[in-house]
Amino acid sequence: MASTITVETVVHSPIEKVWEYWTEPKHITGWNAASEDWHTPYAENDLKVGGTFVSRMEAKDGSFGFDFTGVYDEVNKNERISYTIPDGRKVKVEFFSQDNDTRVVESFDAEDSNEIEMQRAGWQAILDNFKKYVESSIHK
DSSP states (O other), rough: OOOOOEEEESSSSSSHHHHHHHHHHHHHHHHSSSSSTTEEEEEEEESTTTTTTEEEEEEEESSOOOEEEEEEEETTTTEEEEEEEEOOOOOEEEEEETTTEEEEEEEEEEOOSSSSHHHHHHHHHHHHHHHHHHHHHHHH
């Protein structure tokens, strides 16, 4: 039985803006990377139950890349998204309004080939990058 890993952050922005930035491809390409030497040059998102998404994640030097894809199992606007990735693992993202902030909690089934802490650190880094992207975009 696979372990479930949970990462979370509080974004200093209203839930509607957080949802928009999490789900719209023009924003996904702005934040979906775990480190400065990676990026997501392309994303598409059919945000509905049964809909699919793809985010092309690549090293900026072109040395490696992959498509992160999945199929939506649940979509509740401004509340929850859940999806299944091709290897059968499940991911759930929940959005909680806290005054003018939004707590984002992401839980996912661990995979077997990498250490739990490495997986947690990678997903947390992407979530931290999302927080930074949203908060820096608010004040422009």
